[in-house]
Amino acid sequence: MSQVHLWKKLTFVNYVQCTVLEVKVIEGLGTTIDVVLVNGTLTVGDTIVVCGINGPIVTTIRALLTPQPMKEIRVKTEYVKHDFIQGSQGIKIAANDVEKACAGTSLMVLEKEDYADHIKAEVMKDLAKVEQLLQILGVVCSCKRPHWAPSRPCSSSCES
Numbered sequence: 001m002s003q004v005h006l007w008k009k010l011t012f013v014n015y016v017q018c019t020v021l022e023v024k025v026i027e028g029l030g031t032t033i034d035v036v037l038v039n040g041t042l043t044v045g046d047t048i049v050v051c052g053i054n055g056p057i058v059t060t061i062r063a064l065l066t067p068q069p070m071k072e073i074r075v076k077t078e079y080v081k082h083d084f085i086q087g088s089q090g091i092k093i094a095a096n097d098v099e100k101a102c103a104g105t106s107l108m109v110l111e112k113e114d115y116a117d118h119i120k121a122e123v124m125k126d127l128a129k130v131e132q133l134l135q136i137l138g139v140v141c142s143c144k145r146p147h148w149a150p151s152r153p154c155s156s157s158c159e160s
Contacts, residue, residue, distance in 0.1 A: 016040030018107040020050060021090075029063070029094045036061050036090055043084040045051070049116075049123050050098060051105035056120035058110065063094035104130055 017038040026032050033050065042048075044064055050057045065079035066089065085091055093107075105126035108119050 002116050009083065014040055016042065016107070016109045018042070020103050020107055021139045022102055022106055023098060023101045023102075026094075027118050029065075031099045032065075032092050032094045033107075034092050035107055037085060037086075038108070041084055041086040042091065045112040046080075046150055047109050048093075048095065049119050050101045051123045051127050052100040053102055053127075054100055056067070057097055057101060058116070058120070059095040059097050061093055061095050065092040065094065066090070080097075097107055102127055102130060 001070060005009060019036050020033050021040070022034040024032055024034065024149060031153045042061065044061050046061050047058060048061060050059070064085050066082065066085070068077050068080060079092060107122055108123055110116060110119055
């Protein structure tokens with residue numbers, strides 16, 4: 001219905017808009033990240049920058065995977081491998097060094113003409129927003145470690 005009535009407002013933009021949803025270890029693939037690609041194109045071999053807990057993570061896409069048609073990404077099944085994915089959909093990305101990636105943050109593609117330091121700084125801005133939200137909710141104290149009982153400090157040296 002929206003394709004008929006809103007076709008002028010529904011446009012594909014070629015720059016990547018992508019959000020990390022989850023970080024998982026998958027047997028045979030290693031650590032993967034589940035992402036939602038909103039716009040743009042991701043290709044196997046692209047250099048991506050992801051927000052990590054200990055700083056920005058720069059890595060290369062090894063595999064782009066989607067679930068079988070009519071299956072959910074959460075259900076354990078064989079995945080369909082793609083050379084590139086364009087448009088809007090959920091994707092599982094296999095890449096090196098993504099163990100410390102932070103869910104809820106942006107993923108950006110590092111192009112040859114981009115300034116790597118600028119892209120890294122942009123990605124890391126999301127971590128500050130996530131930390132601020134967690135502090136408001138009382139999940140993270142000043143020691144920067146998650147707490148499951150926010151009313152109790154993590155140690156005697158912890159201020160909260």
